[in-house]
C-alpha cells in the first residue's frame with residue numbers, strides 16, 4: 001500500500017500496521033491524540049517507522065492518523081486489551097505513591113512495585129513492558145527496565161542481560177536513550193547454552209540494582225518492570241521462578257490468554273489479498289479458512305500454555321502472599337513470528353547497535369594485531385578433577401570458568417563484548433561469605449587443597465577463592481578455583497557471591513588474517529577499544 005492515506009480511529013481503537021521489509025513507513029498524527037506502545041505521538045510531525053516493524057497506534061479518545069509509504073498490513077481494530085493494561089498501570093502507580101510516602105514519612109520504607117511480565121513467545125511481553133514504563137514516566141516516575149530476554153533483547157543487543165533507568169516515555173523510533181545501562185554479556189540466544197551462567201548474571205544484576213536502590217529512594221519507589229524470555233517450560237520455567245525470587249518481584253503478569261478477534265482475522269484476510277475490492281474465488285476461501293484454522297490452533301496453544309503457566313505460578317507462589325499473579329489477554333494484533341523471522345529480528349537489533357535505528361550512525365572498521373587483544377569464553381572446562389570429587393560424583397563443566405581462547409577464523413562473523421574488567425580474573429570472580437554462626441540448614445561439601453585433604457578447617461577455607469555453587473546429589477558443592485575438592489560434612493549456611501564485570505560495548509569481527517595475525521572488526525566508534533579483554537559466545541551476525 002503506497003501513497004498517503006488517512007484512518008479515522010474511534011475512541012479505544014487502534015490502527016495495526018506491519019511495515020514492509022525494504023522501506024520505512026511514515027506516520028503522522030493528523031488530529032486527536034494517539035500513542036504507540038504507551039508513548040504519545042507528537043502532533044503533526046511525521047515519524048519514520050523502521051522496515052519490518054509491527055506497531056499499533058492506539059487512541060483513548062479518538063484520532064485521525066495519516067500513513068505515507070509502503071506497508072504489508074494495515075487495519076483498524078476496536079477490540080484491544082488496553083483497558084486491562086492501563087488498569088494494571090493504575091494499581092502500580094498507587095503502589096509507587098505508597099512506597100514514596102512510606103519513605104518520606106520515615107516509616108518502614110516500602111519498595112516500589114517489581115513487576116515481571118511472563119508468557120509464551122509472541123504474547124506481547126515487550127510491548128506491555130514498554131507501555132507500563134512509558135505510562136509510569138508520564139506520571140513523573142523513573143522506573144528501571146530489566147531485560148532478561150536473551151533471545152530478543154531490547155536494551156542493547158540479543159544475548160545480554162541488562163537494566164537501565166527509563167526517564168521519559170520510550171521513543172517509538174529511537175527506543176530508550178542509553179545513558180548508563182548495566183549490561184552482562186551472556187553471549188548466547190538460548191539459556192540451554194549455559195543455564196547456570198544465566199542465573200549468575202541474573203543474581204549479579206539484582207544485587208547491583210539493590211545496591212543502587214539503597215542509595216536512591218526515588219528509583220526504589222518507581223520500582224522495576226522486568227521482561228522475560230518466551231520459553232516457559234522446563235529450564236525456561238525454572239529460570240522464570242529464579243528471576244521472580246532473585247528480583248523479589250511482587251507482581252507477576254502472565255500474558256497469552258486467548259482473545260481471538262475474529263473480525264480482526266477476517267480483516268487481516270482481506271488485507272492479505274492486498275486489494276480493497278476483493279473478489280473471493282475458491283482459492284481465497286480455502287486459503288482464508290486454513291489461515292483462520294491455523295491462527296485458532298496457535299491461539300489455543302497459547303491459551304493452554306498461559307493457563308498452565310499461570311496455575312503453576314499461582315501454586316508455587318501461594319506461600320508468598322505478597323506476590324500477585326495476574327492473567328492478562330494478549331493483543332489480537334500480535335502476529336506469530338517463526339524461527340526465521342525471529343532470527344531476522346535479532347540480526348536487525350545487532351545492525352541497529354552499529355548503524356542506529358534509522359541508519360544515522362557510522363560504525364568504524366579497525367584492525368588490531370592478535371597480540372593486542374585477549375579473547376575469553378565463559379563456561380566449560382572441568383570444574384574439579386575426578387579424584388577430588390565426592391565418591392560417585394562426575395566432574396562437570398564449570399559454568400563460570402573464564403577460558404582464554406586462541407584467535408583463529410572461528411571468530412569470523414561473531415559479535416564480541418568488550419569487558420570493563422581490567423584483568424581476566426575480573427571478568428567473573430567470586431567470593432564466599434561465611435556466617436558468623438553455623439546452623440544445620442545445609443550440608444556443604446567444601447574444597448581444600450588436594451595435598452592436604454584432611455585439612456578441612458574453616459579458617460583455611462576462608463582463604464580459598466570460591467568457585468560456583470551447584471545442587472547435586474542433595475548436597476551443595478562449592479568448587480574452588482585452583483584448589484580442588486574434598487567432602488567434609490560441615491553443617492553451615494554460606495553465601496557465594498559471584499562478581500561479574502559489566503560490558504562497555506560490542507565489536508563485530510569482519511575479517512581474520514591468520515598469516516599476518518590481524519583481526520578486522522567493526523566498532524560503533526573510532527579509536528582504541530576501552531579494554532583489550534573481549535568475551536565471545538555464540539552470537540553471530542551476517543551484515544547485510
Ligand SMILES: Nc1ncnc2c1ncn2[C@@H]1O[C@H](COP(=O)(O)OP(=O)(O)OP(=O)(O)O)[C@@H](O)[C@H]1O
Nearest residue numbers: 054055056121122123124125126127230331333334
Ligand atoms: N497491538 C498490536 N498490534 C500490532 N502489532 C503488535 C501489537 N502488540 C505487539 N505487536 C508486535 O508484535 C510483535 C511481538 O510482540 P512483543 O515483542 O511484545 O511480544 P513478546 O512476547 O515480547 O515476544 P518474544 O517472546 O519474542 O519476546 C512485536 O513486533 C510487536 O511490535
